[in-house]
Amino acid sequence: MATEKNHTNLEAKTLYDKIWDSHVVRSIAGGPDVLYIDRHYIHEVTSPQAFNGLKERGISVFRPGNTLATADHNIPTRDQHLPIRDELSRNQVTRLSENCSKYGIELFGLNHSKNGIVHVIGPELGFTLPGMTIVCGDSHTSTHGAFGTIAFGIGTSEVEMVLAAQCIIQPKSKKMRISINGLPGKGVTSKDIIMYVISEITTGGATGYFVEFSGQAIRSLSMEARMTICNMSIEMGARGGVIAPDETTFNYLRKIPSIRGIDDIEAAIDKWKTLSTDEGAKFDRELVFEASDINPMITYGTNPGMGMSVDEAIPMAEKNSSEASPSFLKSLNYMGFKPGMSLLGHPVDYVFIGSCTNGRIEDFRAFAGIIKGRKKSDNVTALIVPGSKLVEEQMAAEGLIEIYTAAGFEVRQPGCSSCLAMNEDKIPQGKYAVSTSNRNFEGRQGPGSRTMLASPLTAAAAAITGRISDPREFL
């Protein structure tokens, strides 16, 4: 249960304030701030119109070195060495390459040895660093907040702005802190923690806020797991999520072979140590949850706020109302579910593990932990899609690919894949998918697809049994 608290110290600053304030180029009277952007990620889907805009204005990219590009949203996950079959997708990917070479932007495109999903490769390559402002034309840019950055998704007009002037025009958000006390129990992952928080506060619960996550449960998480938390902060409406950097962050960064612009990592780390919220700093809203209240989660509806413990029954109405609204019933109807129904044992047709939420090495290790020595259920089609080439390499190095193959799974090539199903990896009409991605909207994974969001552990349990199962029984 959430409790709210309030305390004030006017001089004290939140982490969000510290980073924001140091990036303001200019404040517009009565209006937003002109915010300087340290890092800009682009991909094939939301950038072409921005480059067109530059061309129409007759201007160039202002700071090409601050932008990094990848092809991820609209690429196949098989036979990546062959030309892309779909003409429109091929055109987008080609346009990205042309624009990058024309304007001098570094591209980790298709078939590059470090290609992958934008929010997976940015941190891997050390392009995302504490204290930075980071934007990308993709709402899950919030992922990078796990490193103590202000990172958020922008629209294509803003992509054009950043290309043109390395700034965007933004009002400061309100500030919220969400603390998770204690440690989560067996089988409860960071995906479950964030899905639990969203189910408690709803998909609009943090709209207008930038959220700092804190508390023992958060501090205990690896960088991969923290990225999952920040990734989904957008699903509760937040502008972004941030976690103060600590030794876990620094150790992650120490392992990256070389980081652009940093010669002495220890000196940089000394600076980053100041990146935390001051004692007594004021948040506009504070929420506290207990990790011990959290179980493995699953969604039953068509927004990420419609989640419950995997062993619970679907509620009779949405939170805080006694009667189901038409939207609530429409959503259950789409899923083929009824209020009060239990999902344990419900047949599953597809399992997707991947995306910028759960497509990192730890996620594949967790999935492997359950499938090892077992077999994939015959009625399940599984899409196993690493978040990047480096993740794929690491899977091979750790022997995970053999475990997957032995259990009857095929490992695909990296990309966004079924998360938004722009490529061929679509869930067919009416089929049920347990997915480790972040959105269960109507048709998100293909027209008529029915998505149930869950952690890699819950996905693994479903992949083996062919049914919604409690992953704790397999640990």
Add this chain to the structure above:
Amino acid sequence: MPKEKFTILESTCVPLPLENVDTDQIIPARFLSATSREGFGDNLFRDWRYTKSGEKNSDFVLNNSRFEGKVLVAGKNFGSGSSREHAVWAIFDYGFRAVVSSFFADIFMNNSLNNGLLPIVIPADLLSNLQDLIRKDPGSKVHIDLANQTFTIVPTGESVAFSINPYKKECMLGGLDDIDFLLAIKDQIISYEENKKRV
């Protein structure tokens, strides 16, 4: 891009009283492969507007000739989900110039303001009255005055003030965009970069 100027809009409305309409519904991802901004209106609300076999779904409001106009009257939490600006382009390209709701998702709001589509937040009870009124009498008009920030339901005379960021308001009234502004202050941006390096 120089935008249309937005000053006063008086129009009938199209009601869409669903809550939590996300950008995947507004424009499904499979239509995002284009590389220009035009033409997205044809696929606005594609999966609600057309049946699987590609016929018009007569139950959906955009296919109901009783309702037309430049104002989309939406439900709570409109435009949630993906940051795709294509959602706003689709709504604008279809012919809407304002969207009314009791609550918008953040990125959608920003994207709208950057593209000349005015998002107007009105109280939830007024929104539901307006939905009822339009369904009873599709000829009902609303009057939007951006300079004075007022939203009026013409037949009943009910009027509310709406808020808009003063900077965005100037931009919309003048048909200017943010990039024009940033390019004009480039020197300041460069001096910010230089000072930052010294720290």
